[in-house]
Amino acid sequence: xxxxRQASALRMARCTPxxxxxxxxxxxxxxxxxxxxxxxxxxxANDRVDxxxxxxxxxxxxxxxxxxxxxxxxxxxxLYHADEGEIRVDGRPAAIRSPKDAIALGIGMxxxxxxxxxxxxxxENVVLGYNPGVRLNLAAASQKVAEAAARLGIEVDPRALVKxxxxxERQRVEILKALYRNANVLILDEPTAVLVPQEVDQxxxxxxxxxxxxxxxxxxxxxLYEVMAITDQVTVLRGGQVVGTVNTAETTQAELARMMVGRxxxxxxxxxxxxxxxxxxxSPLLRLEGVSAVDNKGLPALKGVSLEVHSGEIVGLAGVSGxxxxxxxxxxxxxxxxxxxxxxxxxxxxxxADPAQVMQAGVGRxxxxxxxxxxxxxxVAQNLALEHLDEYVVGGGRLxxxxxxxxxEQLIAEYQIKARPDDRVRTLSGGNMQKxxxxxxxxxxxxxxxxxxxxxxxxxxxxxxVRGKLLEQRERGAAILLISEDLDEILELADRIAxxxxxxxxxxxxxxxxxxxxxxxxxxGARQEQL
Amino acid sequence: MSLRxxxxxxxxxxxxxxxxxAVVLTMVITSALVLLVRANPLHAYYFFLVEPLSSRVSVIExxxxxxxxxxxxTAVIFAFVGGFxxxxxxxxxxxxxxxxxxxxxxxxxAPPIVALPxxxxxxxxxGMAWVLxxxxxxxxxxIDEVVTTLLLNSVALLAVSALLNGPWxxxxxxxxxxxxxxxxxxxPKLIPRSRLHLGFILALVVIAVxxxxxxxxxxxxxxxxxxxxxxxARFAGVKVxxxxxxxxxVSGGIAGLAGVNEVAGIHYHLIDAISGGHGYTGIIVATxxxxxxxxxxxAALFIGLIDTGSQSVSRALGVPIYLGDxxxxxxxxxxxxxxxxxxxxxxxxxxxA
Ligand SMILES: Nc1ncnc2c1ncn2[C@@H]1O[C@H](COP(=O)(O)OP(=O)(O)OP(=O)(O)O)[C@@H](O)[C@H]1O
Ligand SMILES: [Mg+2]
Numbered sequence: 001x002x003x004x005r006q007a008s009a010l011r012m013a014r015c016t017p018x019x020x021x022x023x024x025x026x027x028x029x030x031x032x033x034x035x036x037x038x039x040x041x042x043x044x045a046n047d048r049v050d051x052x053x054x055x056x057x058x059x060x061x062x063x064x065x066x067x068x069x070x071x072x073x074x075x076x077x078x079l080y081h082a083d084e085g086e087i088r089v090d091g092r093p094a095a096i097r098s099p100k101d102a103i104a105l106g107i108g109m110x111x112x113x114x115x116x117x118x119x120x121x122x123x124e125n126v127v128l129g130y131n132p133g134v135r136l137n138l139a140a141a142s143q144k145v146a147e148a149a150a151r152l153g154i155e156v157d158p159r160a161l162v163k164x165x166x167x168x169e170r171q172r173v174e175i176l177k178a179l180y181r182n183a184n185v186l187i188l189d190e191p192t193a194v195l196v197p198q199e200v201d202q203x204x205x206x207x208x209x210x211x212x213x214x215x216x217x218x219x220x221x222x223x224l225y226e227v228m229a230i231t232d233q234v235t236v237l238r239g240g241q242v243v244g245t246v247n248t249a250e251t252t253q254a255e256l257a258r259m260m261v262g263r264x265x266x267x268x269x270x271x272x273x274x275x276x277x278x279x280x281x282x283s284p285l286l287r288l289e290g291v292s293a294v295d296n297k298g299l300p301a302l303k304g305v306s307l308e309v310h311s312g313e314i315v316g317l318a319g320v321s322g323x324x325x326x327x328x329x330x331x332x333x334x335x336x337x338x339x340x341x342x343x344x345x346x347x348x349x350x351x352x353a354d355p356a357q358v359m360q361a362g363v364g365r366x367x368x369x370x371x372x373x374x375x376x377x378x379x380v381a382q383n384l385a386l387e388h389l390d391e392y393v394v395g396g397g398r399l400x401x402x403x404x405x406x407x408x409e410q411l412i413a414e415y416q417i418k419a420r421p422d423d424r425v426r427t428l429s430g431g432n433m434q435k436x437x438x439x440x441x442x443x444x445x446x447x448x449x450x451x452x453x454x455x456x457x458x459x460x461x462x463x464x465x466v467r468g469k470l471l472e473q474r475e476r477g478a479a480i481l482l483i484s485e486d487l488d489e490i491l492e493l494a495d496r497i498a499x500x501x502x503x504x505x506x507x508x509x510x511x512x513x514x515x516x517x518x519x520x521x522x523x524x525g526a527r528q529e530q531l
Numbered sequence: 532m533s534l535r536x537x538x539x540x541x542x543x544x545x546x547x548x549x550x551x552x553a554v555v556l557t558m559v560i561t562s563a564l565v566l567l568v569r570a571n572p573l574h575a576y577y578f579f580l581v582e583p584l585s586s587r588v589s590v591i592e593x594x595x596x597x598x599x600x601x602x603x604x605t606a607v608i609f610a611f612v613g614g615f616x617x618x619x620x621x622x623x624x625x626x627x628x629x630x631x632x633x634x635x636x637x638x639x640x641a642p643p644i645v646a647l648p649x650x651x652x653x654x655x656x657x658g659m660a661w662v663l664x665x666x667x668x669x670x671x672x673x674i675d676e677v678v679t680t681l682l683l684n685s686v687a688l689l690a691v692s693a694l695l696n697g698p699w700x701x702x703x704x705x706x707x708x709x710x711x712x713x714x715x716x717x718x719p720k721l722i723p724r725s726r727l728h729l730g731f732i733l734a735l736v737v738i739a740v741x742x743x744x745x746x747x748x749x750x751x752x753x754x755x756x757x758x759x760x761x762x763x764a765r766f767a768g769v770k771v772x773x774x775x776x777x778x779x780x781v782s783g784g785i786a787g788l789a790g791v792n793e794v795a796g797i798h799y800h801l802i803d804a805i806s807g808g809h810g811y812t813g814i815i816v817a818t819x820x821x822x823x824x825x826x827x828x829x830a831a832l833f834i835g836l837i838d839t840g841s842q843s844v845s846r847a848l849g850v851p852i853y854l855g856d857x858x859x860x861x862x863x864x865x866x867x868x869x870x871x872x873x874x875x876x877x878x879x880x881x882x883x884a
Pocket of ligand 2: 069070071189429430431
């Protein structure tokens with residue numbers, strides 16, 4: 001009685017390479033980038049990069065955080081301009097000065113932060129800005145969009161309002177939008193970071209179908225098994241330079257990792273999580289009693305959630321996304337008010353606390369959406385100090401900027417953030433933004449840590465590093481609630497695993513009893529008693 | 532050949548030149564109007580920009596003209612930085628002027644050391660009071676402050692008219708203007724036999740304080756966070772509603788000071804034309820100045836210059852005095868357009884075959 005959802009949740013852990021495909025390495029070139037150099041001030045984000053994408057090929061771009069992947073693709077899409085180098089599209093030199101040029105050349109790009117208009121329908125979004133003539137015939141457009149979706153095999157309802165769609169569906173709209181504009185080269189920048197496993201499966205299925213129709217894809221991801229599963233070739237960047245390009249069929253994850261970091265990754269030595277000893281005897285640091293909350297639309301999202309996390313324990317919260325994880329995290333972060341129940345941190349009632357009080361009580365928060373917790377136009381130093389500004393105030397209410405910068409320098413070194421204290425956070429690579437948040441939280445040595453998708457967007461090394469940090473906090477005696485869509489991550493780190501389904505906790509299993517099968521059943525709605 | 536607009540940030544050295552570019556462009560555009568009245572644009576701009584600086588008297592006059600703008604501009608900057616789009620400096624100025632008059636009329640027995648602080652505090656509080664309702668409506672009910680503050684400008688003007696045509700009508704002349712305030716309530720002159728008065732110092736002090744608060748205090752950083760990204764600010768523990776409320780009230784208070792300035796420094800009584808649009812010009816000052824107190828100061832001085840110049844240019848060349856207003860309005864539009872150059876670039880290129 002497994003349903004599709006559950007099956008896909010399981011696949012996460014063991015992604016099998018897809019059956020050998022006819023090789024694409026002799027197809028004609030769709031895009032050729034030669035000697036691309038891009039500088040931001042003194043920083044060289046791309047250093048004489050050569051990149052060749054063949055027709056009908058899925059080509060991975062791999063590299064550590066800040067290696068220059070996004071920059072290279074933004075150049076191809078006309079968002080940045082290379083300082084040196086040339087681009088050829090279908091063998092002809094191309095001057096790409098804006099996304100408009102790129103679109104005209106058949107290049108489309110989908111980023112993590114979608115450019116969709118939420119109150120409009122899917123069809124309206126797809127034709128928006130791509131409508132010959134002045135008047136918009138919506139009925140006809142909607143019809144055309146529906147046809148295109150059917151032909152391309154992209155499942156999405158053209159009449160649905162974008163604001164009602166899930167992240168995965170929105171991504172499909174973005175892809176449809178690019179293809180509707182006749183893209184034959186599609187750039188996907190970390191498309192899977194925001195998807196649940198089932199949606200990843202769907203995405204891969206559509207990509208393979210589109211590939212057969214001759215679409216070329218640039219696929220950026222930090223997950224090596226995804227790269228192994230879907231791509232034909234891999235180009236690895238390190239520090240802005242190309243390390244090499246290899247055929248996926250002829251390489252291994254270990255080799256790719258080695259190319260990325262420039263040395264072989266020693267397996268991280270870490271104490272195997274043990275069941276927190278005698279946790280029942282001690283009182284929990286974090287305790288939720290029958291917490292309920294509503295979502296943005298006012299519909300119930302949490303229904304009487306009760307959960308305990310003890311000192312020195314990591315509790316993983318597993319579940320298919322959209323089952324209340326976001327709201328639960330927000331309630332604990334102090335940005336969403338519960339409608340019922342109580343939240344206790346070390347005995348202190350935080351049910352109606354605001355973010356300042358939550359932090360005061362010793363709760364560290366790693367939020368799901370980094371853009372909702374960083375002021376993008378502030379500097380790294382300012383963002384790192386923002387949560388505890390009062391500590392930087394000297395006489396007369398003056399902010400000690402020197403100390404703020406010093407503090408930032410120290411965290412930048414400790415967490416290997418690729419940035420300077422005075423850089424605006426907006427200019428950081430995705431993974432480095434995430435590190436800023438992590439540094440800000442972990443340096444406080446919180447009593448209770450609420451970590452939502454803490455490794456999203458991080459490269460392999462940084463992911464290992466953060467997981468190590470979480471275990472370190474646990475050893476120190478922190479109570480950690482780890483909310484993750486990555487079942488691997490939860491199985492690797494958690495002492496106990498709670499499964500959330502439609503806003504209810506369906507069961508809490510000690511790790512040693514938590515097999516993927518049992519978790520899968522709970523995640524798809526079974527109750528613990530039925531196992 | 533085709534002209535295209537591309538998204539490409541301007542190099543760092545170019546940015547400070549953008550306001551200058553705006554001024555030059557504005558002159559080119561408005562010279563058409565000067566030509567229409569058969570005057571020489573170069574002469575006209577000489578009188579606008581150079582003549583006022585050539586004598587001590589007119590330099591002082593530039594400072595006098597800039598004084599209320601320094602205050603309303605700073606008021607608008609403080610609100611805009613916190614994301615409170617206060618379009619109501621005009622109404623808040625009128626409220627401050629009314630309070631200053633009410634106090635000033637009763638100060639006949641008080642020495643200046645009592646009268647002046649009372650008027651200043653009263654005007655500040657009145658400006659705060661005038662913005663209180665829109666501010667509360669914004670933070671509590673999410674009602675758009677652009678509309679409410681704008682509407683309250685008309686209410687303020689009508690209320691002042693009602694006062695002047697009713698209880699405060701001048702008993703001697705029967706004009707719709709208030710009696711004169713007490714001599715001890717009048718701002719002392721900074722320079723004898725000129726119009727430059729204490730209000731100018733007041734404005735400089737306010738600017739210095741606002742500059743310090745915005746750039747060097749925790750409150751200033753929180754205010755900017757709340758203005759730029761309320762969601763992230765709230766997450767980081769900033770009490771966004773309270774911060775925005777404070778920003779709105781202080782902004783209203785500063786605009787109220789501009790009203791005190793006009794009553795106690797220039798007119799000595801209340802008339803319904805007391806403002807002369809300084810509240811709206813404050814928005815231009817804030818925008819031209821890039822929402823920074825220093826930029827705003829330069830913008831206010833520049834507008835004071837054009838204001839002074841428009842009088843001498845009309846005297847010398849017979850150009851209508853309203854040309855100054857046209858120039859200011861054009862300047863605002865051109866500045867907004869050139870600000871885009873910070874992020875975009877206009878490119879001329881040959882069509883590829
Ligand atoms: N607009 C910008 N201004 C200044 N520096 C920038 C800008 N955009 C990117 N950078 C810098 O260029 C480098 C490469 O960034 P890029 O976003 O391409 O990395 P990435 O490989 O996509 O990393 P990630 O995996 O973290 O997303 C980083 O050090 C980043 O800070
Ligand atoms: Mg990136």
